[in-house]
Structures are given as C-alpha cells and as structure tokens.
Amino acid sequence: EPEVTQTPSHQVTQMGQEVILRCVPISNHLYFYWYRQILGQKVEFLVSFYNNEISEKSEIFDDQFSVERPDGSNFTLKIRSTKLEDSAMYFCASSDTFWGTIYFGEGSWLTVV
Amino acid sequence: AQKVTQAQTEISVVEKEDVTLDCVYETRDTTYYLFWYKQPPSGELVFLIRRNSFDEQNEISGRYSWNFQKSTSSFNFTITASQVVDSAVYFCALSTGANSKLTFGKGITLSVRP
Numbered sequence: 001e002p003e004v005t006q007t008p009s010h011q012v013t014q015m016g017q018e019v020i021l022r023c024v025p026i027s028n029h030l031y032f033y034w035y036r037q038i039l040g041q042k043v044e045f046l047v048s049f050y051n052n053e054i055s056e057k058s059e060i061f062d063d064q065f066s067v068e069r070p071d072g073s074n075f076t077l078k079i080r081s082t083k084l085e086d087s088a089m090y091f092c093a094s095s096d097t098f099w100g101t102i103y104f105g106e107g108s109w110l111t112v113v
Numbered sequence: 114a115q116k117v118t119q120a121q122t123e124i125s126v127v128e129k130e131d132v133t134l135d136c137v138y139e140t141r142d143t144t145y146y147l148f149w150y151k152q153p154p155s156g157e158l159v160f161l162i163r164r165n166s167f168d169e170q171n172e173i174s175g176r177y178s179w180n181f182q183k184s185t186s187s188f189n190f191t192i193t194a195s196q197v198v199d200s201a202v203y204f205c206a207l208s209t210g211a212n213s214k215l216t217f218g219k220g221i222t223l224s225v226r227p
Binding site for chain 1: 146148150155156157158159160163165204206208212213214215216217218219220
C-alpha cells in the first residue's frame with residue numbers, strides 16, 4: 001500500500017540551528033500538508049501546498065518556516081532558526097484531491113535543546 | 114470557524130468490552146468531511162474512516178462502527194469486543210468547504226487492559 005515517508009524519524013538540534021524535514025508524499029497525490037503535534041497535545045495544521053505554492057498556512061507558520069517541493073517527489077519543511085518551542089512531532093501528509101482522504105507519514109520528532 | 118470537541122480524555126476498559134468514543138463538531142459549512150485517526154504508542158497517525166456531510170449512513174468495518182448524526186453534530190466511534198491492540202489515542206477531525214485542512218480534536222486515550 002502506498003505510504004507517505006518521512007526523514008529523519010528523530011532529530012536533535014541546538015536552538016538557533018536550521019532544520020530541514022523531508023517527506024515523500026504518495027506518488028499520485030497533489031495536495032501536501034505539514035502538521036505539528038507538541039507532546040501530549042492535539043495535532044495542529046501548519047501549511048497546505050498545491051500546484052507548487054502555499055494554499056493556506058496557520059498562525060504557527062511564521063517567517064521561520066518555509067516549504068518547498070524541490071523535485072517531483074520530495075516535499076520539505078524548513079525551520080530557519082529553531083526555538084525550544086519548536087520541539088514537536090512534525091507530520092507530513094498528502095491527498096489525491098481537495099476532498100480526498102489525507103494520509104499521514106510516521107512523523108519526524110524534532111527536539112530542540 | 115470550525116471546531117471538534119472530544120470531551121472524553123481517557124478511557125480504560127477491560128478486553129472484550131465495547132467502548133464508544135464521542136466526537137462533536139461545529140461548522141457553518143454544509144459540505145464537510147469527518148475523519149477518525151488512530152495514534153498508537155509508536156506515534157504514527159493511522160487513517161480509520163472518512164465520512165462526508167451528505168452521507169449519514171452508519172458504517173461498520175469489522176469490530177469498528179461509526180454513528181454519524183447531523184442533528185446532534187456528532188460522529189461517534191464504537192469498538193466492539195475491544196482488544197489490547199486497540200490501545201491508542203484516537204482523534205476525530207473535520208475539514209470543511211473553505212479549505213482541505215483538518216481541524217483535530219484533542220484526542221481520547223484508550224487503554225484496553227487484558
């Protein structure tokens with residue numbers, strides 16, 4: 001069964017460092033997302049991406065964050081200067097249509113120290 | 114604005130018991146989709162079901178069943194004859210016509226004891 005894959009599964013980084021989280025969405029999917037889950041809390045929407053541009057972003061997704069689809073398969077989330085409060089599980093997700101089921105990857109744990 | 118409320122935070126049952134997880138949603142849109150996801154201890158989010166606002170038929174999949182009632186804005190999830198492997202956090206989520214993003218509830222932690 002096709003799945004969303006994410007790397008790394010866990011990353012520890014120092015405050016102020018740049019981090020890039022990588023995702024390979026399901027191959028025929030056109031809509032891509034990043035969500036975040038701080039430990040023990042609910043899953044929060046960060047950004048949606050379609051047709052090579054951001055379609056919506058949340059208040060969390062400030063200037064420190066950026067997304068990119070550098071080629072036909074990868075979808076990345078960059079955090080330019082990490083803060084302690086960026087520590088969370090980051091989920092990549094994709095769907096084939098606007099109303100399609102959103103499938104999530106296994107997540108990338110980011111720990112900022 | 115859309116909102117999902119999962120009033121139950123933690124539920125503990127003994128194996129083989131039936132358990133119902135409640136979900137209440139709020140939206141002004143007439144077209145929307147409701148979802149349930151399972152998050153086992155390993156952390157991934159596993160899709161369980163998607164239901165659109167025009168389809169109020171209840172659904173059964175093995176030991177899982179879902180009851181969608183627009184009149185009470187609820188989309189409840191029942192696990193019949195629970196098993197230890199059902200232990201997880203279960204999230205209800207909503208997406209509406211304005212965009213495709215999901216709004217999640219806070220999740221319900223289900224513990225099934227042997």
